[in-house]
Structure formats: structure tokens, C-alpha cells
Amino acid sequence: MRLTVLALDGVFDTGLTVLLDTFSTANELAAMQGIDRPLFDVQLVGVSGHVRTAMGLTACAALPDTARKPDWVIVPALNAKQPDQLVEALGRPDVAKGLAHLRGWQAEGVGMAGACIGTFLLAEAGVLDGREATTTWSLAPLFRQRYPQVRLDDSRMLVPAGPVVTAGAMMGHLDLALWLVRQASPQMAALVARFMLIDKRSSQARYIIPDHLAHADPLIERFERWARANLAAGFSLPAAASALAVSARTLQRRTEAVLGKSPLAFFQDMRVERARHLVSIGQSLDEIAGEVGYADTATLRTLLRRRLGRGVRELRTETRP
The missing domain is CATH 3.40.50.880 (Class I glutamine amidotransferase (GATase) domain)
Incomplete structure (x- = not known):
């Protein structure tokens, strides 16, 4: 060849x-x-x-x-x-x-x-x-x-x-x-x-850092800050748009144009990123689930496995010397 x-x-x-x-x-x-x-x-x-x-x-x-x-x-x-x-x-x-x-x-x-x-x-x-x-x-x-x-x-x-x-x-x-x-x-x-x-x-x-991508656009950066403050409460497009003083349609269009995904999908990325960090420093799954807005640890375990390709035990050992 x-x-x-x-x-x-x-x-x-x-x-x-x-x-x-x-x-x-x-x-x-x-x-x-x-x-x-x-x-x-x-x-x-x-x-x-x-x-x-x-x-x-x-x-x-x-x-x-x-x-x-x-x-x-x-x-x-x-x-x-x-x-x-x-x-x-x-x-x-x-x-x-x-x-x-x-x-x-x-x-x-x-x-x-x-x-x-x-x-x-x-x-x-x-x-x-x-x-x-x-x-x-x-x-x-x-x-x-x-x-x-x-x-x-x-x-x-x-x-x-x-x-x-x-x-x-x-x-x-x-x-x-x-x-x-x-x-x-x-x-x-x-x-x-x-x-x-x-x-x-x-x-x-699994290598993508949502915070880095958010800085590509002023509105997305503001949305990222709002989302991090509301991870435990869960996602609401009307609430997010209202807090950012834009229409829901504008927020939807901007996230899709800049990030190639919906506001909900980006919110989920930040949930996963936060949960991954808390798992790596040894916080209990019950505490993590509450902090990122999940009612039970089973849902959190499934999400991490699906999105990151690794289970909780593997994530906990990643940062150990």
C-alpha cells in the first residue's frame, strides 16, 4: 500500500x-x-x-x-x-x-x-x-x-x-x-x-471535558454555570432558559450549533463528569447520587457504565498510585 x-x-x-x-x-x-x-x-x-x-x-x-x-x-x-x-x-x-x-x-x-x-x-x-x-x-x-x-x-x-x-x-x-x-x-x-x-x-x-467546550460561546458558558449549580435539582429547559434570559428555542439552537447536542444531553455530560470526580475521591454512591440528581445508586451505576465504559470499582482505582 x-x-x-x-x-x-x-x-x-x-x-x-x-x-x-x-x-x-x-x-x-x-x-x-x-x-x-x-x-x-x-x-x-x-x-x-x-x-x-x-x-x-x-x-x-x-x-x-x-x-x-x-x-x-x-x-x-x-x-x-x-x-x-x-x-x-x-x-x-x-x-x-x-x-x-x-x-x-x-x-x-x-x-x-x-x-x-x-x-x-x-x-x-x-x-x-x-x-x-x-x-x-x-x-x-x-x-x-x-x-x-x-x-x-x-x-x-x-x-x-x-x-x-x-x-x-x-x-x-x-x-x-x-x-x-x-x-x-x-x-x-x-x-x-x-x-x-x-x-x-x-x-x-469519555475524554471530553464539558467545561472546556462551554467556553466556546458566551451563552453556553452561562448555561454551564447554571447547570452546575442545579445538578441536584435536575434539568428543566424552561427553567434554564428563564434563568439565562433567553427563549427555550434559542438555548436549544445554540447548544446544538456549538456543541452538537441538546441542552439536556450537555446537562447529562456534566452530571457524569461530576459523578466521576466524586467516585474517584471515594465519596459514597448514595451521596453522589443525591448530588447529581439521581434517586438511587443503581441508576447512577448504569449511567456511569454506559457513558464511561467502566464500573464504579474501576473508576475508584484509576486515580490510585
Whole structure:
């Protein structure tokens, strides 16, 4: 399988190296298994013939016009973790050149893959228009506002959508790389996962921090403060809207536009986050249930298991040394 990694200046070092190391490991393990040719022919491409990473390292790279046609183009993340930094980066001349090459590869029928902020580059190039996709959960509000034509589901770690595949936050590069290995050989993917200690993570929902997302919009930030003060009382859309001096319809629309979910769903996220913290510090389930608005511990146990994929005992041991 021919792979082209399109890396722009300021690329997230870990994302780039995770991709290259995973494919290199797959080739090494294939050789150990007696396979006489590499599974992956990987070419690093940069719009200026070299790539300077966010940490200041420089790597030689082929120019896009001289690169051979790949089966997949992979776009790792830029190291721009804040919305204003990312918007500025997307306006750079070298990024514009990279986007033009992405459009050209797409027109030739090449598969397109991106992880974390690399998904913004795919969306900026129009590659994700009308498709399902995921992205780094921390910048999902910006993604929704900037690319309304993309069907975003930031709860998922990996979203294959025909000839395009996207992966979630930062270490989603690892999930993306393993998915591509799986396309070449499911058996080799399982072997690589064992050698590299890669856990199966179908969702990034349990990593999302509601408080962080709330700061993306003034109304959502006010709603988040109201919700935290009313976790024990339970959710009421009319009460929330009245307290925020907006209509229920306005609150509903804003949370869906910014967060991609209803006010009730966001309220439930905060309940889970608070309960998870209280479980980790050893508070009793009876006390926790009352504090987050549940009548009994059985409902709370079920909710935590369903939303976090782990039971109370596992959550209590997570923070122990």
C-alpha cells in the first residue's frame, strides 16, 4: 500500500512520528513473519521540500508535484491547539498550497485520511463536504461553526466514510494508523497493536471535558454555570432558559450549533463528569447520587457504565498510585 503523509510546517511532532513509527513497525513485523516485501511504501511530502515540526525539527520531504500517486494521503495535525491559532494557521500561504494538492489527489480518486487538527485541513479543502467525520473534541465547536456542511460526530474516535477516514484528538493518529494497517492486513494490525500496546478505543466521548467546550460561546458558558449549580435539582429547559434570559428555542439552537447536542444531553455530560470526580475521591454512591440528581445508586451505576465504559470499582482505582 502506497501512503503519502502530507506534513505542513508546524506539524504536531507526536502525530507525525506516531504515523511513521506505526507503519515502520508493521513493515518490520511483516519481515519477521517472512513477508518478502514491505506492506507500506511511505513517502513524506512537504510543500517546500522539507518539513519543520512544531518542536523545531527538520525533515527532508518530497515535493507534492514529484510524489508518486498514493493509495492514501494522510494529513497529521498542525500544532495549533487554540481556535485563534488554528484559524490563523489555516490562512497561511503554505497551507493554501497544501489544500490545493489535497483537492488534486481527491480528484484522482486517492483515499484521504486525517487525524485531530488534520481533519480541519481536509474540511478546509472541501474533502469532507456532505460526509460524516470526527475531529479533536476540544475544537469541535469551531469545526461545527466553520464547516456546517460536514456531519460531525466528535464522540467517535474513528469515522470511515467511503474513501475518507477521520480520527479524533491527538493520539487519534495512532487509531488512524492502525486502521490503515488493518486495511492491508487484519492479522498484522492485531500484531502491531500488541507490540505497541495499543488499546481499542471506539469513542473519545469519555475524554471530553464539558467545561472546556462551554467556553466556546458566551451563552453556553452561562448555561454551564447554571447547570452546575442545579445538578441536584435536575434539568428543566424552561427553567434554564428563564434563568439565562433567553427563549427555550434559542438555548436549544445554540447548544446544538456549538456543541452538537441538546441542552439536556450537555446537562447529562456534566452530571457524569461530576459523578466521576466524586467516585474517584471515594465519596459514597448514595451521596453522589443525591448530588447529581439521581434517586438511587443503581441508576447512577448504569449511567456511569454506559457513558464511561467502566464500573464504579474501576473508576475508584484509576486515580490510585
